[in-house]
């Protein structure tokens with residue numbers, strides 16, 4: 199028997215200064231994490247975003263050549279709403295991002311450039327829980343990020359990075375996975391929730407293609423509903439949940 203999901207989530211570790219979020223697509227962080235990011239940047243912490251793709255295959259009615267630059271602009275605007283000014287793209291191909299050494303190397307290089315203590319990524323498991331199937335890009339990038347946290351600290355895995363001037367960084371203390379069906383920790387979303395709504399709304403072209411609902415009510419219902427559900431396991435405060443892997 200699995201234990202009932204009423205266990206309270208622990209507060210996230212807060213003895214860190216720099217976080218790096220690594221996800222597959224524009225909007226991956228805004229669909230749940232950005233209230234936590236707002237809380238962190240409010241507290242003077244540095245947060246940078248690295249996206250494996252530009253999400254160019256994400257809108258059925260837009261050709262990738264047109265879609266990629268548009269989604270990049272929307273991503274930069276949504277990051278700015280929660281105090282993030284560094285947004286980088288690794289240019290893996292949206293929809294067919296492959297787990298493997300090329301992806302691990304690119305993420306390890308990003309970790310060495312930014313030298314974070316906390317790394318954030320999105321659910322790397324096959325499902326979102328139950329039978330809600332995850333996408334292959336999220337699985338690939340989540341797994342590669344968990345692995346690259348170790349790769350970044352070992353000078354003999356990807357020695358070409360050291361030759362490029364990227365010294366090993368073995369300072370990642372936690373990898374926190376958002377969207378996990380088995381979370382362990384949470385961040386109070388009270389102060390950041392309104393900015394999280396505005397942040398997700400910056401992905402307007404994507405959202406308008408996704409739903410016929412009014413974008414603002416769709417976004418607000420989604421984010422406040424999730425934060426309230428997480429809050430049931432976090433002292434009743436709206437919250438963002440993470441599964442934290444300590445290193």
Ligand SMILES: [Zn+2]
Pocket residue numbers: 222223225226336
């Ligand atoms: Zn995604």
